[in-house]
Amino acid sequence: MAKKLFIALEGIDGSGKSTQAKLLAEKLKAAGQKVYTTFEPTDGMIGTLLRNILKGTVKADHRTIAGLFLADRLDHLLNEETGIIKKMQDGFTVITDRYYFSSYAYHATHMDMDWVIATNKICADALRPDINIFIDVSPAISMQRINSNRASAELFENLKSLSNVKAKYLEAFEKLKEQEVIFTTNGDRAAEDIAADIYARIAAI
Ligand code: ADP
Numbered sequence: 753m754a755k756k757l758f759i760a761l762e763g764i765d766g767s768g769k770s771t772q773a774k775l776l777a778e779k780l781k782a783a784g785q786k787v788y789t790t791f792e793p794t795d796g797m798i799g800t801l802l803r804n805i806l807k808g809t810v811k812a813d814h815r816t817i818a819g820l821f822l823a824d825r826l827d828h829l830l831n832e833e834t835g836i837i838k839k840m841q842d843g844f845t846v847i848t849d850r851y852y853f854s855s856y857a858y859h860a861t862h863m864d865m866d867w868v869i870a871t872n873k874i875c876a877d878a879l880r881p882d883i884n885i886f887i888d889v890s891p892a893i894s895m896q897r898i899n900s901n902r903a904s905a906e907l908f909e910n911l912k913s914l915s916n917v918k919a920k921y922l923e924a925f926e927k928l929k930e931q932e933v934i935f936t937t938n939g940d941r942a943a944e945d946i947a948a949d950i951y952a953r954i955a956a957i
Contacts, residue, residue: 756785756840757957758879760851762921763887764914766894767939768946769849772887775947776954777847788839790828791849798824814862818871821855825875837879852876853884853932856924861916865924876931882957884932885950886925889939891915 759776761769770791777787793799793806802820804810812820828848829836836846852872859868891914925934937949 755957756843756845757882757954758836758840759845759847759954760853760881760884761847761849761887762851762853762857762884763889763939764857764891764894764917764921766898766914767887767889768897768943769887771943772885772947772950773847773849775943776950779947779951780845780847780954786842786844787847788836788844789847789849790836790839792828792851792854793821793824794828796824796827796831796834798827814859818855818859818863818868821859822871822875825852825855825872826878829875829878840879848881851881851884853886853921853924856928857917857921860920860924861913865920865927869924869927880932882933883954884934885953886921886934886936887939887946888918888936891918893940 761773761776763769773789773791777789780787793802798820801810802817802824805812805817805820827835832838836848839846852875855868855872856865859865891911894914895911925932925936928934935950935953937946937953939946
């Protein structure tokens with residue numbers, strides 16, 4: 753497995769993205785790859801502001817939030833020291849927990865999805881994922897996972913919101929199926945089974 757890849761993990765909150773990012777990274781490293789795992793919102797300045805907005809400690813309009821996510825994503829890609837493009841130039845396969853499909857799904861519950869897609873074209877043109885992996889979990893199951901494991905529910909984390917976000921993900925995948933490589937895996941299963949499914953798909957690339 754010599755080819756370095758840019759892999760985006762997508763799904764509603766509690767779908768298991770960070771769990772799968774870790775499991776996939778372990779498998780790829782065991783196969784001899786250099787792997788860099790990362791996430792959005794980032795832990796940079798813009799990402800930190802976004803986390804405070806999502807927690808409710810800072811107030812912002814949804815259009816402002818969409819703009820900040822785009823700015824955070826550009827820095828995530830283009831930062832000269834820590835950016836994804838630099839990491840790939842250095843020979844890493846990059847796994848990101850969320851990329852632009854998250855914006856299409858989450859922001860489009862409040863605003864026009866086509867605008868979100870159009871503004872994120874600058875990211876798609878800079879670096880399109882070799883594969884977008886959608887962990888397709890039932891909102892009720894992800895709610896159970898969130899409630900048993902987290903102290904405070906964030907803005908998007910209630911059943912109705914998660915169901916809306918999931919519907920928007922499916923709408924975005926349908927809209928962009930010609931341009932993007934999208935792999936959907938059943939996220940209601942045990943983490944190891946999902947990981948095996950994802951790894952088999954990655955190995956095929
Ligand atoms: P996300 O990053 O998508 O929000 P996490 O990977 O943090 O999701 O998973 C949310 C919670 O559910 C965590 O406590 C995690 O241990 C648990 N979890 C993840 N995947 C599974 C799974 N397949 N089955 C049961 N619990 C899971």
